[in-house]
Amino acid sequence: TQTVSQSDAHVTVFEGDSVELRCNYSYGGSIYLSWYIQHHGRGLQFLLKYYSGNPVVQGVNGFEAEFSKSDSSFHLRKASVHWSDSAVYFCAVSANSAGNKLTFGIGTRVLVRP
């Protein structure tokens, strides 16, 4: 069974700052990793995903994430945040290519201050 943990429940940054959101997973085999964003009261939107190849993956709106097998991590980063990046970010993992076994983390709430 795969598990995913997001160690930071809340992160506060200023506009223009960089941000890194942490995600660690536990699974013994090949794994699919992804990040989603949820603005208040809205549905989730896909940001990016990784399965194999280049461990640094680029997503929408300047987000990128880096996979590390040795650290069992898939941290999300953005070099310069905008106020519209205020949202909850969910890391998700799956042991197969189908979406029926997708497990989400508890989410990290990001507040971007002006």
Add this chain to the structure above:
Amino acid sequence: AQTIHQWPVAEIKAVGSPLSLGCTIKGKSSPNLYWYWQATGGTLQQLFYSITVGQVESVVQLNLSASRPKDDQFILSTEKLLLSHSGFYLCAWSLRGNSGNTLYFGEGSRLIVV
């Protein structure tokens, strides 16, 4: 372009009353479909998924049921609501087969059970 529509947007219902939430996907044939539940401020819990018309798999038993009467429609229902059913219900779709777990979510239906 694919669109996903959920209805109703929000409902306040009494304990013991029936519930029906709907989800329609346009512009994509034979998608995988999913229902998720999210407690306020919480993570997402997968409830059901379906890979084809008339076939639904249950992931978590919460006294809810789901049906897929048409290729583009997914219905979540119960005959008797519990207080614990309160929350945010999200419908999602993904491509059939090796999708790499990219889910596309609707805007959700907020349910308050009183």
